[in-house]
Amino acid sequence: MTSNPEKINTELKKDIPDNTAGRSLWYYSWKRLKRNKLAMVGLYVLSFMILVAIFAPLIAPYDPNDQILEFATKPINFKGEVLIKKERGSNGELQYIPIKKIVTDSGNDIKYIDYNNEEKTIPKSELNEKTPFKTLTFLLGTDRFGRDVLSRLIYGSRISLSVGLISESIAIVLGLILGALAGFFRGTTDKVIMWIINVVWAFPSILFVIAISVVLGKGFWQAFVAIGLTAWVDVARIVRGQIFSIRETEYIEATKAIGFKSPRIIMRHILPNCMGPVIITGTVGLATAIIFEASLSFLGLGVQPPTASWGQMIFDGYKYLIAGTNWGLAVFPSLAIMITVFAVNLLGDGVRDALDPKLTK
């Protein structure tokens, strides 16, 4: 039996790399998260969506608001032929003349059949010099104004994600502040804040969101204020509960003994230690916020047309789905919402498992 402490120490140290000193909870949580395949799928899908939203103008094949009424409610992979005019529209956009086919292309004039089945002639000098004629491809078809569904879907991701992220940020900031105040000062402050939380909690959140956006008026910022004002209670409850348990720990006792002031204790010593549950609540909240935004738009209370939003697209497309004329109009935005929310939820589950080592077996 070797009872040499030196030797035992080196034996033990063999398994531990030397650079463990600065590794935090976040390092290990991230490592655990990376091992979780489903969560990583969620993270990749969500990152992809965010990239699509950021680079929407580069990715989208067309302007989401460009209307070609002749091409209304066309099916998937519709190809429409157009002549491109020389002069541009007021916003510098290309002006199209939708045509059925070109009859003759001789010398200075082009003879074509338009969508009223009339034969017309246009001088070449009025058309774009480089590409007077073009076939436009609409990969996911067009909506009732002849707008490209794919482009609208791509631009719609901006609304969903930005409303989701901004409203959840509002919720987290509000929740952190009020939860921290309640948890740290307890007593009357806590009672008042808990009362506010319970009052907001009592309202069914979707109806409350709708009611607030009716009051504030329809629109983009109204949507995230409405969602943020309802979602903070979840965060505040969690933070309060966390602080109640953390403030009893010895290291907080120590900070008080040293004589630190309350703001410093809250900001530097308590809040960082309750961020785990806050992040978990935040991801769940993000999924809910995206659903709420879509629901608001579905009722016409969110972002106003012509700005593309997924909820609005579903509402517009549903008639065509029921009538059996064009199923894509409602199905594609529905899929977009589901995939995004599913990705957020996968990530949220993974984050929860990663931050809570008790659950990982």
Place this chain on the structure above:
Amino acid sequence: MWVYIVKNFFYSILIILGVITVTFCLLYIIPGDPARMLLGQRADVKSVEAVREELGLNKPLYVQYYKFLTKAIQGDLGRSYSTNREVTLTIIDRFPATALLATSALILSTIIGVLIGIISAIKKYSLIDNFSMVFALIGISIPQFVFALLMALIFGAILKWFPISGYITEGWNHLILPMVTLALRPLAIIARMTRSSMLDVMNQDYVRTAKAKGLSNAKVIFKHTLRNALNPVITTLSASLAATLGGAFFIEYIFNWPGIGLLAVDSILKLDFPVIQGTVLFSAIIFVVINFIVDIIYAFLDPKVKLT
């Protein structure tokens, strides 16, 4: 015990007072004049003034608040702008439909959800577990209105199995689609909750003891594990009940189910403010009342609940 009940009762009253205050504020920070909304944009100044007088809109805010509060406590929520009917009566008329939908959907989701949860927990990491949990996550990820439209499309428009619009007075099969649609989300949550709670309990010492003394698998699962695992499930269930009894907004709207939810959405689309106020207030009060009742039941059933 009585002290606990009385304390809880007064706290609930306090919350309801807060709820009434918030609802009052909702109407009074609306941009625009309620009197003008009531009469339409083309009404002349004189009649607008008369209505302002009648509704008490000329009085200072605190007088209006006091009036709103005393009336709300007496159950008077004003009259609808569009039908001129008393809001309270309309809500009472609509409540049975919502209650029927909510309870039937929750019964369905509890039975199936708990079953899926148990199977998933017993067959942990098996194909059936993975499948059920992905299904449950989809159930949580799909917005209610999207799922409602999907159900209406598949079972209503394409297969024509069930009617997609109307109430049970035209036949009980009208209940099926809204019920199944409403059940999905709580079902998914309950399945996930049951599974994780079962897994927690299965690791407890007393379950190992039960196995060690040679009890059959079924006995261990149903007598020792499930009973203890159901506590968080019941909490979730009561929260769902409290939330859905206030109206299932999108589902009632899409399936044209004449409950509180449809009333709320209709009034929002018509900007019928007294009805919006009434339904919001009603849903919130239902939530507080159900939670109060559940708390009391808990206090009776679970000795671990602290009576403070």
